[in-house]
Amino acid sequence: MNIKVLDTTLRDGEQTPGVSLTPNEKLRIATKLEEIGIDYIEAGSAITSPGERESIKGIMQQGFNSEILSFSRPLSIDIDYCLECDVDGVNLVVPTSDLHIHDKLKTTREDLIELSNNAIDYCKDHGLTVELSAEDASRSDFDFLKSVYQDAIEHGADRICVCDTIGVLTPDSSFELFNKLKDIDVPIAVHCHNDFGLAVANTLAALKGGATEFHSTINGIGERAGNTSFEECVLSIDRLLQDFSTGINIHKIYDISKLVARLTGVYIQPNKAIVGENAFAHESGIHSDGIIKNSATYEPMTPELVGRKRKFVIGKHMGTHGLESRLNEIGLTVNKDQLQQIFNDIKDLADKGKTVTDVDLQVIADNVLEINHEDRIKLGELTVVSGNTVMPTASVKITFDDEEILNASVGLGPVDAAINAVKTVDAFSDVELIEYHVDAIAGGTDAFIDVIIKLQKGDKVVSARGTEPDIINASVKAFISGINRILQD
Structure with missing residues (x-):
């Protein structure tokens, strides 16, 4: 069975706290959505603002194969703005739970149905495709919910959608709800939120129960805990559900995930399935x-x-x-x-x-x-004592031509003391440190320290380096490496 996908990144996803996309950013995302094969793109909510309408119009002008929709309440003012944007259709959202009908809208079930039917008639009279989404459907009286859908279909609704607005479904209850609705003779969509971390699981259960379309956002962004994660859902359908598939170009999923993360500024957790940095x-x-x-x-x-x-x-x-x-x-x-x-x-x-x-x-x-296993000098142990009340002191244990030597010295600082301790060996006491350079390779106090030095003995000059998290160890290793090079010739 081919499953249709409605992407609502540009509407529900943009409702993520702190996210506001420019028209150009929305167009870039919509273009990618078209490229990967999204069936329906909810480009925004035309009633929101002139800038939002500019964004929707810009997307419509591209001539995409995807059906372009705008969110709309069942009000003529909303629908008129959708028509102004020349969209293909509307995601007509109608609250169906008593909590929303009585407490939010301050109306009755009967008036709600009339409002819904009139809005559908108005949309169809103006040539719009209608997907009727029942807001808070998962907490609605089932018989009333089904009557809203049946009336909507009689008035010409092309598709219907069950919205789990606050994410209270479980996989079992999701399957049961959609299984009871599967005799409806128009395509049924599922729209889940992730308040309990179950959006993807509930969406998959809905598909097995009879849904033929799902709503999602890239990276699962959205209000509160977000929406159904597009990439997780698509891969689960195509790889785990037998006899189900989408037409999505899954090879481009990571690209669009990174694009949306970059443009929205919404961080992708490292262990997120499919697109997190640790996923593979x-x-x-x-x-x-x-x-x-x-x-x-x-x-x-x-x-x-x-x-x-x-x-x-x-x-x-x-x-x-x-x-x-x-x-x-x-x-x-x-x-x-x-x-x-x-x-x-x-x-x-x-x-x-x-x-x-x-x-x-x-x-x-x-x-x-770079290790030369025939080096004449090898560092064994290094101990340094330094502080604001003691003179920096260092002791070293080195092996020189298979002879173990223990020396100590002081210096102006811990590095100076450590190098002086090495130089106390007569064979290379005349080696001069003529250049000393330090770089922190990466950020942080635990970064690797790269020490590059130049040593001179007589008319011979050599360069050497030592790299360690500890600047003293790095300096001593560089110094010993340089001496070994001098002694090789």
């Missing part, structure tokens, strides 16, 4: 190994299906298979020993609470790949 990210060594061998082991779909790419997250849970794959992605080839050293360095860093970024990985890998 793997850190666990077991998972990464399985994914590399066969992606179906830990992914219900390939990321490419929705325009994504898989990524292996660098961290303490990562395994060597995932690490090697990530290194290959950034253009690095390592042998078994180098891979193990990089792996150990990442574990050490992660155990200190540091988030290991791609920049960090590059630095760690560069350090390991």
Whole structure:
């Protein structure tokens, strides 16, 4: 069964607190909605403002294949503004619960039905397609709700919609409600809100109960907890529900998700299904190994299906298979020993609470790949004491030509003290530090520090670098690396 999709990102989605789209932004989103194959686009609410009408008119002028609708109350003033925008149809919203009829509209059921029927007649007389949406349908008396729908159909309504306005349905009650309405002889739509986190589940249950259309917003944005998430619903229908499908181009789902997030400023939670940054990210060594061998082991779909790419997250849970794959992605080839050293360095860093970024990985890998295992000098231990009441003091344990040496020294600061401690070895006491440069590679106080130095011995000058989260360690490693280069020739 082919399921139709009505997108209400430009109307219900824009009602997200703090979101206000310009006409050009609305047009950009509408163009993407058309490209991915949305059946019905609710372009806005024409009664809202002149700017809103400008937006709707701009969309209508594109000649899209999608049917373009405007939200409308069952009032002639609303419908006239819709006609001014030359829309294809209206989403005519009529409250049907006693709470809304009596407390909000201050009217009666009988008057409500008359208002609804008159509005439908007016729309049809002016050539508009009508989808009648019963607001708060999920809390309405069922017999009355059905009578509203039946009257609407008799007056020419093309489609009807059940609105779970405050998200109180459950999958069971949603299925039951739509199953009781399935004998209605026009298409039935479902419009859910996510107040209890059930919008997608309730929408899927409604489709199994008899609905043939659903309303949704990109990324599930909307008032309060939002609306049915378009991307979650489409993928669930196409991948999980047998005998159901949409005509959506799912390969472009991620693109439109990012566009809407960027234009609305509504942040996408990292663990959001389908479009969240972690949706196809793997850190666990077991998972990464399985994914590399066969992606179906830990992914219900390939990321490419929705325009994504898989990524292996660098961290303490990562395994060597995932690490090697990530290194290959950034253009690095390592042998078994180098891979193990990089792996150990990442574990050490992660155990200190540091988030290991791609920049960090590059630095760690560069350090390991530059290691000369025939270096004459190797750093063992480094201890530094510094403060505003003590002279900076450092002690180092180094191995020089297989001889273990323990030295200590003082300096003007902790880095100076540490380097002086290394220089106390007679073999390189005449090495001069002639240039010293420090960069923080990424933001934050736990960022990697990149120390680049120049050393001189006689007429020989060499450059070296050390990269660590600790500036003192980075400086000493750079200094020792430089000395090793001097001693190699």
